[in-house]
Amino acid sequence: MIIFIYLLMGGWLLCSPMLSHASLIQEKKCSECHRLSKDGNEKIGPDLFYAGNKFQASWLKQYLQNPVTIRSAGGTGDPDFLKGTQADSQRHPALSKKDAGQITQELMELILLDLPEKINHLEPLTKGQKAKIKYEFERTFSCISCHQSLNLAGKVRGGISGPSLVNAGNRLQARWVASWLKSPKTYSNKSRMPIYKMEDEARLRLTQFIATLKNENKR
């Protein structure tokens, strides 16, 4: 048994340099702008240590090849964030299809915790639900003041200090959205977003709404 463990350890030691060499995340120096663990201060780019919980793989792969602006005011940790001069200056580098595929695969393995909550985000919303969510999104929780989203006519509306939610239905995993709304501190000790103590029903309703926000629904 002990020999077996030694063999395993030996194998791991032999493989680890190869593994680290194979990590494109390291090779591309993603950690210069992104945190890959919760340690240390937040960096200019969004945290990636829970990327596997947060993002949809198909979106990541697309984004890494054709980066688009999600925070038009820049990252919240940026010293110039509040000056409103950051638009597009922090463009993410574009990667080849092959590299984007590999990095996506590596990022999807960065899982912080298990999110077992079931979200019926594929169910279409009724007109009544939409009206209720619109009220909550704009008035009860004031989300629209900092986040762009699509109104009932499919037009982009909202503030820019928070990440745009216009394509959030393609970008984010619904389970992560629900989890973030419940306990943002799990992911970030210092977000500029208020902490909400909302009923589960409202939280899941908002999650469901955010899952409907997609570029293809923009008019």
Add this chain to the structure above:
Amino acid sequence: MKKSSPIFILKYCIFLIAVGITGCSEKSAEEPRPPLKTDSLSSTPIEKTTPKPVVVTEKTRETYQWYCAQCHGIKGKGDGINAKFLTVPPRNHTKASYLETRTDEQFFEAIKFGGLSVGRAPCMPAWGNTLSDSTIHELVRYIRELCQCEAL
């Protein structure tokens, strides 16, 4: 063809009312301020008297910059990066003529429970789960510093 039938007018009225109550619209900012019902808003009553004088510290200013300045601007002039996207402009915290008509308690409630709680615009969320009461008291003091004014 009689276009202005009573049913049509009724529908139109309902539509107008619906438009009026949704969205962070200008109309809501002009609504008369309802009486303050603090008891129904929170289980913990608001401190009417603070035991020691509230002092604005560097941390208070940092808190303002981190959260409030997103809409109210770096200098509190109501020109933060979200300002131009809001249907109701964020309050200019340097404008004494308006702010001296509001009490410190009204500021406190607006921050803790959100704009709607004091009959103002719904654009401002409630910060009561994010900031402690003492931090909010400090922010109230800081706004008084920005406007160089006290309640009338």
